[in-house]
Amino acid sequence: MTLLSPAMMLLLLIVLFLISILNLLSRIFGHYPSYLIGIHVINTENGLHIHQRKYVIDLLHRMKITGAKPAPTPCISGAKLSKLSGDPLTDPTEYRSMVRAL
Helix, strand or coil: CCCCCHHHHHHHHHHHHHHHHHHHHHHHHCCCCCEECCEEEEEECCEEEEECHHHHHHHHHHCCCCCCCCCCCCCCCCCCCCCCCCCCCCCCHHHHHHHHHC
16 A cells, blocks of 8 residues: 655645535536636546646736746755845835735
């Protein structure tokens, strides 16, 4: 018997929770909603396909970074960060908004 890591167990519980919400909504409205709280759900013959493509694209547009290129790691691995390094933001509102959205 293979034991799941705590992270995998949490992910499984979240997926099961989302499926139960979708089943409840299906009973209420007669069909699955296709987009709910940033999650797009497609009901296929193989089961439910869940992704957040629209949410991520909307977030990239809101932050005006649609031309950004993907990177495997957003910063140098092992870099030591300090609150004293770099220049402080004059208005951290936009940064805080993006972090909250994640």
